[in-house]
Amino acid sequence: MTDWHFPPGFIWGTATASYQIEGAVHEDGRGVSIWDTFSHTPGKTLNGDTGDVACDHYHRWPEDIAIMQALNLNGYRFSIAWPRIFPQGRGAVNQKGLDFYSRLVDGLLAAGITPFVTLYHWDLPQALQDEGGGWARRGIVDDFVNYADVVSRALGDRVKYWTTFNEIFVFATQGYLTGEMAPGAPILDLDTFLAAGHHALLAHGRAVPVLRANVPGAQVGIVHYTQAIEAASDAPEDVAAAQRLDGFMNRWYLDPIYKGEYPADMLNGLYAYFRPPIQPGDLDAIRAPLDFQGVNFYERSIVGEGSDLPFINIRYVRPEGEYTAMGWHVYPPGLYDMLTRIQRDYAPKAIYVTENGAAFADEIAPDGSVHDEQRVAYLRGYFQQAARAISDGVPLKGYFVWSLLDNFEWAHGYDKRFGVVYVDYPTQRRIIKDSGYFLAQVAAGTAK
Numbered sequence: 001m002t003d004w005h006f007p008p009g010f011i012w013g014t015a016t017a018s019y020q021i022e023g024a025v026h027e028d029g030r031g032v033s034i035w036d037t038f039s040h041t042p043g044k045t046l047n048g049d050t051g052d053v054a055c056d057h058y059h060r061w062p063e064d065i066a067i068m069q070a071l072n073l074n075g076y077r078f079s080i081a082w083p084r085i086f087p088q089g090r091g092a093v094n095q096k097g098l099d100f101y102s103r104l105v106d107g108l109l110a111a112g113i114t115p116f117v118t119l120y121h122w123d124l125p126q127a128l129q130d131e132g133g134g135w136a137r138r139g140i141v142d143d144f145v146n147y148a149d150v151v152s153r154a155l156g157d158r159v160k161y162w163t164t165f166n167e168i169f170v171f172a173t174q175g176y177l178t179g180e181m182a183p184g185a186p187i188l189d190l191d192t193f194l195a196a197g198h199h200a201l202l203a204h205g206r207a208v209p210v211l212r213a214n215v216p217g218a219q220v221g222i223v224h225y226t227q228a229i230e231a232a233s234d235a236p237e238d239v240a241a242a243q244r245l246d247g248f249m250n251r252w253y254l255d256p257i258y259k260g261e262y263p264a265d266m267l268n269g270l271y272a273y274f275r276p277p278i279q280p281g282d283l284d285a286i287r288a289p290l291d292f293q294g295v296n297f298y299e300r301s302i303v304g305e306g307s308d309l310p311f312i313n314i315r316y317v318r319p320e321g322e323y324t325a326m327g328w329h330v331y332p333p334g335l336y337d338m339l340t341r342i343q344r345d346y347a348p349k350a351i352y353v354t355e356n357g358a359a360f361a362d363e364i365a366p367d368g369s370v371h372d373e374q375r376v377a378y379l380r381g382y383f384q385q386a387a388r389a390i391s392d393g394v395p396l397k398g399y400f401v402w403s404l405l406d407n408f409e410w411a412h413g414y415d416k417r418f419g420v421v422y423v424d425y426p427t428q429r430r431i432i433k434d435s436g437y438f439l440a441q442v443a444a445g446t447a448k
Helices: 033-041 056-068 093-111 126-130 140-155 169-178 190-214 234-258 266-268 282-286 333-346 371-389 433-443
Strands: 012-014 074-081 113-122 160-166 219-231 292-309 316-318 351-355 396-402 420-424 429-432
Touching: 012 113, 012 351, 012 433, 033 126, 056 234, 056 429, 074 396, 093 113, 093 140, 093 292, 113 140, 126 190, 140 169, 140 190, 160 420, 169 190, 169 219, 169 234, 190 219, 190 234, 190 282, 219 234, 219 333, 219 351, 234 292, 234 333, 282 420, 292 333, 333 351, 333 371, 371 396, 371 433
Parallel strands: 012 074, 012 396, 074 113, 113 160, 160 219, 219 292, 292 351, 351 396
Antiparallel strands: 292 316, 420 429
Protein backbone atom coordinates (compact mmCIF):
# COMPACT_ATOMS: atom_id res chain seq x y z
CA MET A 1 0.00 0.00 0.00
CA THR A 2 1.02 3.63 -0.36
CA ASP A 3 2.62 5.36 2.57
CA TRP A 4 1.11 8.76 1.88
CA HIS A 5 -2.06 10.64 2.72
CA PHE A 6 -3.66 13.55 0.89
CA PRO A 7 -6.54 15.51 2.45
CA PRO A 8 -10.12 15.55 1.14
CA GLY A 9 -10.61 18.04 -1.69
CA PHE A 10 -7.01 17.76 -2.85
CA ILE A 11 -6.65 18.72 -6.53
CA TRP A 12 -5.05 16.15 -8.80
CA GLY A 13 -4.43 17.47 -12.25
CA THR A 14 -2.11 17.84 -15.19
CA ALA A 15 -0.69 20.98 -16.74
CA THR A 16 -0.14 22.18 -20.31
CA ALA A 17 0.77 25.39 -22.14
CA SER A 18 -0.99 26.84 -25.17
CA TYR A 19 1.88 26.97 -27.67
CA GLN A 20 3.08 23.52 -26.68
CA ILE A 21 -0.18 21.71 -27.47
CA GLU A 22 -2.73 23.78 -29.41
CA GLY A 23 -1.42 24.01 -32.94
CA ALA A 24 -3.85 25.80 -35.30
CA VAL A 25 -1.52 28.79 -35.34
CA HIS A 26 -3.19 30.37 -38.38
CA GLU A 27 -6.83 29.63 -37.54
CA ASP A 28 -9.72 31.77 -36.34
CA GLY A 29 -7.85 35.05 -36.30
CA ARG A 30 -4.90 34.07 -34.09
CA GLY A 31 -1.96 36.44 -34.39
CA VAL A 32 1.74 35.59 -34.55
CA SER A 33 3.58 34.91 -31.30
CA ILE A 34 7.27 35.24 -30.52
CA TRP A 35 7.43 31.44 -30.44
CA ASP A 36 6.06 31.24 -33.97
CA THR A 37 8.84 33.56 -35.09
CA PHE A 38 11.55 31.91 -32.99
CA SER A 39 10.70 28.33 -33.96
CA HIS A 40 10.61 29.24 -37.65
CA THR A 41 14.07 30.81 -37.42
CA PRO A 42 16.67 28.29 -38.66
CA GLY A 43 18.84 26.81 -35.92
CA LYS A 44 16.68 27.88 -32.98
CA THR A 45 14.88 24.60 -32.27
CA LEU A 46 15.92 20.96 -32.57
CA ASN A 47 15.25 19.66 -36.08
CA GLY A 48 13.55 22.96 -36.87
CA ASP A 49 10.46 21.77 -34.98
CA THR A 50 7.61 24.25 -34.52
CA GLY A 51 4.29 24.40 -32.69
CA ASP A 52 2.31 24.79 -35.93
CA VAL A 53 0.41 21.55 -35.26
CA ALA A 54 1.80 20.32 -31.92
CA CYS A 55 -0.87 18.06 -30.37
CA ASP A 56 -3.71 19.64 -32.37
CA HIS A 57 -5.44 20.29 -29.06
CA TYR A 58 -7.31 23.20 -30.65
CA HIS A 59 -9.39 20.63 -32.55
CA ARG A 60 -9.04 17.64 -30.23
CA TRP A 61 -9.82 19.20 -26.87
CA PRO A 62 -13.01 17.12 -26.33
CA GLU A 63 -10.92 13.96 -26.67
CA ASP A 64 -8.33 15.36 -24.29
CA ILE A 65 -10.97 16.19 -21.69
CA ALA A 66 -12.27 12.62 -21.99
CA ILE A 67 -8.75 11.41 -21.27
CA MET A 68 -8.61 13.61 -18.16
CA GLN A 69 -11.84 12.01 -17.01
CA ALA A 70 -10.36 8.56 -17.58
CA LEU A 71 -7.44 9.61 -15.40
CA ASN A 72 -9.83 10.64 -12.58
CA LEU A 73 -8.47 14.18 -12.59
CA ASN A 74 -10.37 16.98 -10.89
CA GLY A 75 -8.15 19.85 -12.04
CA TYR A 76 -6.53 21.04 -15.25
CA ARG A 77 -4.01 23.84 -15.55
CA PHE A 78 -3.78 25.40 -19.01
CA SER A 79 -2.72 28.72 -20.48
CA ILE A 80 -4.40 31.25 -22.71
CA ALA A 81 -2.64 32.20 -25.94
CA TRP A 82 -2.48 36.00 -25.82
CA PRO A 83 -2.29 36.19 -29.67
CA ARG A 84 -5.63 34.38 -29.92
CA ILE A 85 -7.29 37.13 -27.89
CA PHE A 86 -5.38 40.13 -29.23
CA PRO A 87 -3.67 39.24 -32.51
CA GLN A 88 -1.70 42.50 -32.30
CA GLY A 89 -1.28 42.42 -28.52
CA ARG A 90 -3.90 45.12 -27.98
CA GLY A 91 -6.71 46.76 -29.90
CA ALA A 92 -9.64 44.80 -31.27
CA VAL A 93 -10.57 41.63 -29.39
CA ASN A 94 -10.66 38.43 -31.43
CA GLN A 95 -13.96 36.93 -30.29
CA LYS A 96 -13.21 33.56 -31.89
CA GLY A 97 -10.21 33.22 -29.63
CA LEU A 98 -12.28 33.90 -26.52
CA ASP A 99 -14.93 31.49 -27.77
CA PHE A 100 -12.40 28.65 -27.99
CA TYR A 101 -11.42 29.00 -24.36
CA SER A 102 -15.05 29.43 -23.33
CA ARG A 103 -15.87 26.08 -24.96
CA LEU A 104 -12.88 24.49 -23.28
CA VAL A 105 -13.92 25.80 -19.86
CA ASP A 106 -17.49 24.62 -20.34
CA GLY A 107 -16.24 21.19 -21.35
CA LEU A 108 -14.02 20.93 -18.30
CA LEU A 109 -16.78 21.96 -15.92
CA ALA A 110 -19.21 19.49 -17.50
CA ALA A 111 -16.61 16.78 -16.87
CA GLY A 112 -16.20 17.77 -13.21
CA ILE A 113 -12.73 19.22 -13.77
CA THR A 114 -11.77 22.56 -12.19
CA PRO A 115 -10.01 24.91 -14.65
CA PHE A 116 -6.85 26.69 -13.50
CA VAL A 117 -6.04 29.41 -16.03
CA THR A 118 -2.55 30.78 -16.65
CA LEU A 119 -2.63 34.08 -18.49
CA TYR A 120 0.98 34.09 -19.70
CA HIS A 121 3.00 31.01 -20.58
CA TRP A 122 5.54 32.65 -22.87
CA ASP A 123 3.67 33.15 -26.19
CA LEU A 124 3.83 36.94 -26.37
CA PRO A 125 2.23 38.54 -29.46
CA GLN A 126 5.05 39.27 -31.90
CA ALA A 127 3.64 42.76 -32.47
CA LEU A 128 4.45 43.66 -28.88
CA GLN A 129 7.96 42.26 -29.18
CA ASP A 130 8.50 44.38 -32.28
CA GLU A 131 7.37 47.43 -30.34
CA GLY A 132 10.20 48.31 -28.00
CA GLY A 133 11.46 44.83 -27.19
CA GLY A 134 8.51 43.09 -25.58
CA TRP A 135 8.93 42.81 -21.82
CA ALA A 136 11.79 45.31 -21.92
CA ARG A 137 9.25 48.06 -22.64
CA ARG A 138 7.44 49.46 -19.59
CA GLY A 139 4.25 50.06 -21.55
CA ILE A 140 3.74 46.32 -21.88
CA VAL A 141 2.47 46.37 -18.29
CA ASP A 142 -0.65 48.23 -19.43
CA ASP A 143 -1.03 45.84 -22.36
CA PHE A 144 -0.97 42.82 -20.06
CA VAL A 145 -3.42 44.34 -17.58
CA ASN A 146 -5.82 45.09 -20.43
CA TYR A 147 -5.47 41.51 -21.71
CA ALA A 148 -6.07 40.12 -18.20
CA ASP A 149 -9.14 42.34 -17.87
CA VAL A 150 -10.70 41.13 -21.13
CA VAL A 151 -10.05 37.43 -20.50
CA SER A 152 -11.21 37.49 -16.89
CA ARG A 153 -14.42 39.33 -17.85
CA ALA A 154 -15.13 36.66 -20.45
CA LEU A 155 -14.35 33.60 -18.32
CA GLY A 156 -14.56 34.82 -14.75
CA ASP A 157 -18.15 33.69 -14.27
CA ARG A 158 -16.87 30.10 -14.53
CA VAL A 159 -13.12 30.19 -13.81
CA LYS A 160 -12.15 30.95 -10.21
CA TYR A 161 -8.43 30.01 -10.21
CA TRP A 162 -6.17 32.46 -12.01
CA THR A 163 -2.40 32.48 -12.43
CA THR A 164 -0.87 35.61 -13.88
CA PHE A 165 2.53 34.31 -15.03
CA ASN A 166 4.38 31.07 -15.50
CA GLU A 167 8.08 31.15 -14.58
CA ILE A 168 9.21 34.74 -15.04
CA PHE A 169 12.74 33.56 -14.23
CA VAL A 170 12.83 31.22 -17.22
CA PHE A 171 11.49 33.50 -19.93
CA ALA A 172 13.43 36.52 -18.63
CA THR A 173 16.68 34.58 -18.38
CA GLN A 174 16.51 32.36 -21.45
CA GLY A 175 14.62 34.84 -23.60
CA TYR A 176 16.35 38.08 -22.65
CA LEU A 177 19.74 37.07 -21.20
CA THR A 178 21.01 33.89 -22.87
CA GLY A 179 18.90 33.94 -26.04
CA GLU A 180 18.09 30.21 -25.83
CA MET A 181 14.36 30.83 -26.02
CA ALA A 182 12.01 33.31 -27.66
CA PRO A 183 12.46 36.13 -28.36
CA GLY A 184 16.17 35.26 -28.47
CA ALA A 185 17.43 38.65 -27.33
CA PRO A 186 21.15 39.55 -27.52
CA ILE A 187 23.22 37.43 -25.16
CA LEU A 188 24.16 38.81 -21.73
CA ASP A 189 22.32 42.12 -22.01
CA LEU A 190 21.75 42.54 -18.26
CA ASP A 191 19.80 45.78 -18.56
CA THR A 192 17.24 44.18 -20.86
CA PHE A 193 17.10 41.04 -18.72
CA LEU A 194 16.43 42.97 -15.51
CA ALA A 195 13.89 45.23 -17.22
CA ALA A 196 11.98 42.24 -18.62
CA GLY A 197 11.78 40.53 -15.25
CA HIS A 198 10.77 43.70 -13.43
CA HIS A 199 8.06 44.62 -15.92
CA ALA A 200 6.63 41.09 -15.74
CA LEU A 201 6.52 41.28 -11.94
CA LEU A 202 4.87 44.71 -12.17
CA ALA A 203 2.34 43.45 -14.72
CA HIS A 204 1.53 40.60 -12.34
CA GLY A 205 1.00 42.94 -9.40
CA ARG A 206 -1.18 45.36 -11.33
CA ALA A 207 -3.30 42.57 -12.80
CA VAL A 208 -4.13 41.03 -9.41
CA PRO A 209 -6.73 43.65 -8.33
CA VAL A 210 -8.26 43.58 -11.82
CA LEU A 211 -8.76 39.82 -11.59
CA ARG A 212 -10.32 40.19 -8.15
CA ALA A 213 -12.69 42.89 -9.38
CA ASN A 214 -13.82 40.84 -12.38
CA VAL A 215 -14.10 37.42 -10.76
CA PRO A 216 -16.32 36.92 -7.69
CA GLY A 217 -14.48 34.67 -5.26
CA ALA A 218 -11.30 34.71 -7.35
CA GLN A 219 -8.28 32.72 -6.22
CA VAL A 220 -5.27 34.52 -7.67
CA GLY A 221 -1.68 33.36 -7.69
CA ILE A 222 1.56 33.21 -9.64
CA VAL A 223 3.75 30.29 -10.69
CA HIS A 224 7.48 30.29 -10.13
CA TYR A 225 10.20 28.02 -11.38
CA THR A 226 11.97 26.91 -8.20
CA GLN A 227 15.13 24.96 -7.65
CA ALA A 228 16.57 23.44 -4.48
CA ILE A 229 20.17 24.63 -4.26
CA GLU A 230 22.86 23.18 -1.99
CA ALA A 231 26.48 24.18 -1.40
CA ALA A 232 29.04 21.61 -2.50
CA SER A 233 30.90 22.02 0.80
CA ASP A 234 31.01 24.09 3.96
CA ALA A 235 33.76 26.25 2.49
CA PRO A 236 32.71 29.92 2.61
CA GLU A 237 33.22 30.37 -1.13
CA ASP A 238 30.94 27.42 -1.93
CA VAL A 239 28.28 28.61 0.50
CA ALA A 240 28.44 32.06 -1.10
CA ALA A 241 28.08 30.53 -4.58
CA ALA A 242 24.95 28.65 -3.52
CA GLN A 243 23.56 31.84 -2.03
CA ARG A 244 24.18 33.71 -5.29
CA LEU A 245 22.47 31.06 -7.39
CA ASP A 246 19.53 30.95 -4.99
CA GLY A 247 19.22 34.72 -5.28
CA PHE A 248 19.47 34.59 -9.06
CA MET A 249 16.86 31.84 -9.50
CA ASN A 250 14.54 31.94 -6.49
CA ARG A 251 14.70 34.99 -4.24
CA TRP A 252 14.93 37.62 -7.01
CA TYR A 253 11.34 36.77 -7.98
CA LEU A 254 9.82 35.66 -4.67
CA ASP A 255 11.14 38.45 -2.44
CA PRO A 256 9.46 41.36 -4.31
CA ILE A 257 6.10 39.57 -4.28
CA TYR A 258 6.13 38.64 -0.61
CA LYS A 259 8.49 41.21 0.95
CA GLY A 260 8.14 44.19 -1.37
CA GLU A 261 11.87 44.38 -2.09
CA TYR A 262 14.58 42.83 -4.19
CA PRO A 263 17.15 40.87 -2.14
CA ALA A 264 19.80 43.24 -0.80
CA ASP A 265 22.68 40.78 -1.22
CA MET A 266 21.94 40.61 -4.95
CA LEU A 267 21.62 44.38 -5.33
CA ASN A 268 24.91 44.87 -3.50
CA GLY A 269 26.65 41.94 -5.16
CA LEU A 270 25.80 40.39 -8.52
CA TYR A 271 23.78 43.39 -9.68
CA ALA A 272 25.93 46.09 -8.09
CA TYR A 273 26.32 47.87 -11.43
CA PHE A 274 22.87 47.09 -12.80
CA ARG A 275 19.41 47.85 -11.50
CA PRO A 276 15.86 46.90 -12.44
CA PRO A 277 14.03 50.02 -13.70
CA ILE A 278 12.04 50.60 -10.52
CA GLN A 279 9.73 53.59 -10.38
CA PRO A 280 7.86 54.92 -7.32
CA GLY A 281 5.01 52.62 -6.37
CA ASP A 282 6.29 49.62 -8.33
CA LEU A 283 7.24 47.47 -5.36
CA ASP A 284 3.97 48.22 -3.58
CA ALA A 285 2.08 47.07 -6.67
CA ILE A 286 4.17 43.93 -7.06
CA ARG A 287 3.38 42.99 -3.46
CA ALA A 288 -0.35 42.62 -4.13
CA PRO A 289 -1.71 39.95 -1.73
CA LEU A 290 -2.11 36.49 -3.27
CA ASP A 291 -4.29 33.48 -2.55
CA PHE A 292 -1.76 30.85 -3.57
CA GLN A 293 1.76 30.24 -4.74
CA GLY A 294 2.41 27.90 -7.65
CA VAL A 295 5.61 25.86 -7.44
CA ASN A 296 7.17 24.33 -10.54
CA PHE A 297 9.84 21.88 -9.43
CA TYR A 298 12.10 19.67 -11.53
CA GLU A 299 15.59 19.54 -10.07
CA ARG A 300 18.11 20.56 -7.47
CA SER A 301 21.62 21.92 -7.99
CA ILE A 302 24.73 21.28 -5.93
CA VAL A 303 27.16 24.11 -6.58
CA GLY A 304 30.40 25.69 -5.53
CA GLU A 305 32.52 28.59 -6.68
CA GLY A 306 33.75 28.14 -10.23
CA SER A 307 33.33 29.01 -13.89
CA ASP A 308 30.58 26.73 -15.23
CA LEU A 309 28.35 29.81 -15.15
CA PRO A 310 30.86 32.65 -15.42
CA PHE A 311 28.23 35.36 -15.02
CA ILE A 312 27.57 34.29 -11.41
CA ASN A 313 30.82 32.38 -10.86
CA ILE A 314 29.55 28.95 -9.93
CA ARG A 315 30.43 25.35 -10.79
CA TYR A 316 28.00 22.45 -10.81
CA VAL A 317 28.69 19.21 -8.95
CA ARG A 318 27.03 16.18 -10.56
CA PRO A 319 25.77 13.83 -7.83
CA GLU A 320 25.38 10.09 -8.27
CA GLY A 321 21.91 8.82 -9.14
CA GLU A 322 19.27 8.75 -11.84
CA TYR A 323 18.82 11.48 -14.44
CA THR A 324 15.94 12.25 -16.78
CA ALA A 325 16.25 12.68 -20.53
CA MET A 326 16.67 16.40 -19.86
CA GLY A 327 19.74 15.67 -17.76
CA TRP A 328 17.97 16.60 -14.52
CA HIS A 329 18.82 14.74 -11.35
CA VAL A 330 15.95 12.73 -9.88
CA TYR A 331 15.87 13.76 -6.22
CA PRO A 332 12.38 13.69 -4.65
CA PRO A 333 13.46 15.13 -1.25
CA GLY A 334 14.27 18.34 -3.12
CA LEU A 335 10.54 18.95 -3.57
CA TYR A 336 9.99 18.59 0.18
CA ASP A 337 12.88 20.97 0.82
CA MET A 338 11.47 23.58 -1.55
CA LEU A 339 7.88 23.36 -0.30
CA THR A 340 8.92 23.71 3.35
CA ARG A 341 11.38 26.48 2.50
CA ILE A 342 8.73 28.54 0.67
CA GLN A 343 6.29 28.09 3.54
CA ARG A 344 8.95 29.05 6.09
CA ASP A 345 10.30 32.09 4.23
CA TYR A 346 7.16 33.46 2.55
CA ALA A 347 4.11 31.91 4.28
CA PRO A 348 1.70 31.87 1.32
CA LYS A 349 -1.93 31.14 2.13
CA ALA A 350 -1.86 28.03 -0.07
CA ILE A 351 0.61 26.24 -2.32
CA TYR A 352 0.06 24.15 -5.44
CA VAL A 353 2.67 22.07 -7.19
CA THR A 354 1.80 23.52 -10.57
CA GLU A 355 4.38 21.49 -12.51
CA ASN A 356 6.45 18.42 -11.76
CA GLY A 357 7.31 15.62 -14.13
CA ALA A 358 10.03 13.96 -16.15
CA ALA A 359 11.08 13.28 -19.73
CA PHE A 360 12.13 9.74 -20.56
CA ALA A 361 12.65 7.82 -23.81
CA ASP A 362 9.14 6.41 -24.15
CA GLU A 363 8.25 3.98 -26.92
CA ILE A 364 5.14 2.13 -28.04
CA ALA A 365 5.35 -1.57 -27.16
CA PRO A 366 4.35 -4.27 -29.68
CA ASP A 367 0.99 -4.59 -27.92
CA GLY A 368 0.31 -0.89 -28.45
CA SER A 369 0.89 0.16 -24.84
CA VAL A 370 3.52 2.48 -23.38
CA HIS A 371 5.36 1.12 -20.33
CA ASP A 372 7.17 3.99 -18.62
CA GLU A 373 8.26 2.41 -15.35
CA GLN A 374 10.81 5.15 -14.74
CA ARG A 375 8.13 7.82 -14.75
CA VAL A 376 5.88 5.79 -12.46
CA ALA A 377 8.72 5.47 -9.96
CA TYR A 378 9.55 9.14 -10.39
CA LEU A 379 6.00 10.28 -9.65
CA ARG A 380 5.66 7.91 -6.71
CA GLY A 381 8.77 9.36 -5.12
CA TYR A 382 7.71 12.97 -5.57
CA PHE A 383 4.13 12.30 -4.45
CA GLN A 384 5.52 10.80 -1.25
CA GLN A 385 7.54 13.95 -0.58
CA ALA A 386 4.49 16.13 -1.22
CA ALA A 387 2.53 14.11 1.35
CA ARG A 388 5.43 14.44 3.77
CA ALA A 389 5.33 18.23 3.36
CA ILE A 390 1.60 18.27 4.06
CA SER A 391 2.11 16.23 7.21
CA ASP A 392 4.68 18.81 8.33
CA GLY A 393 2.25 21.68 7.95
CA VAL A 394 2.71 22.92 4.39
CA PRO A 395 -0.69 24.13 3.02
CA LEU A 396 -0.34 22.14 -0.20
CA LYS A 397 -3.73 22.03 -1.92
CA GLY A 398 -3.04 20.38 -5.25
CA TYR A 399 -0.55 18.73 -7.59
CA PHE A 400 -0.42 19.18 -11.38
CA VAL A 401 1.78 16.71 -13.21
CA TRP A 402 3.68 17.99 -16.22
CA SER A 403 2.31 17.08 -18.60
CA LEU A 404 -1.00 15.69 -19.80
CA LEU A 405 0.39 15.07 -23.28
CA ASP A 406 3.75 14.67 -24.91
CA ASN A 407 4.22 18.02 -26.62
CA PHE A 408 6.46 20.67 -28.17
CA GLU A 409 9.20 21.07 -25.59
CA TRP A 410 10.34 24.53 -26.64
CA ALA A 411 13.86 24.59 -28.10
CA HIS A 412 14.05 20.80 -27.68
CA GLY A 413 11.24 20.36 -30.20
CA TYR A 414 9.48 17.00 -30.05
CA ASP A 415 12.52 15.07 -28.84
CA LYS A 416 11.58 15.13 -25.13
CA ARG A 417 8.42 13.37 -23.95
CA PHE A 418 6.97 14.54 -20.61
CA GLY A 419 3.39 13.34 -20.99
CA VAL A 420 1.50 10.75 -19.01
CA VAL A 421 -0.24 10.31 -22.37
CA TYR A 422 1.81 9.36 -25.41
CA VAL A 423 1.19 11.32 -28.62
CA ASP A 424 1.99 9.66 -31.94
CA TYR A 425 2.56 12.93 -33.77
CA PRO A 426 2.01 11.71 -37.38
CA THR A 427 -1.44 10.34 -36.51
CA GLN A 428 -2.21 12.40 -33.35
CA ARG A 429 -3.20 9.15 -31.67
CA ARG A 430 -3.22 9.39 -27.86
CA ILE A 431 -2.11 6.40 -25.73
CA ILE A 432 -2.36 6.53 -21.95
CA LYS A 433 1.00 5.47 -20.53
CA ASP A 434 1.46 3.32 -17.43
CA SER A 435 2.23 6.56 -15.58
CA GLY A 436 -1.18 7.87 -16.60
CA TYR A 437 -2.89 4.79 -15.19
CA PHE A 438 -0.83 5.19 -12.03
CA LEU A 439 -1.89 8.84 -11.74
CA ALA A 440 -5.50 7.73 -12.19
CA GLN A 441 -5.12 5.35 -9.24
CA VAL A 442 -3.52 8.06 -7.10
CA ALA A 443 -6.30 10.52 -7.95
CA ALA A 444 -8.92 7.89 -7.06
CA GLY A 445 -7.16 7.00 -3.82
CA THR A 446 -6.58 3.38 -4.90
CA ALA A 447 -2.84 3.41 -5.68
CA LYS A 448 -0.76 0.63 -4.20
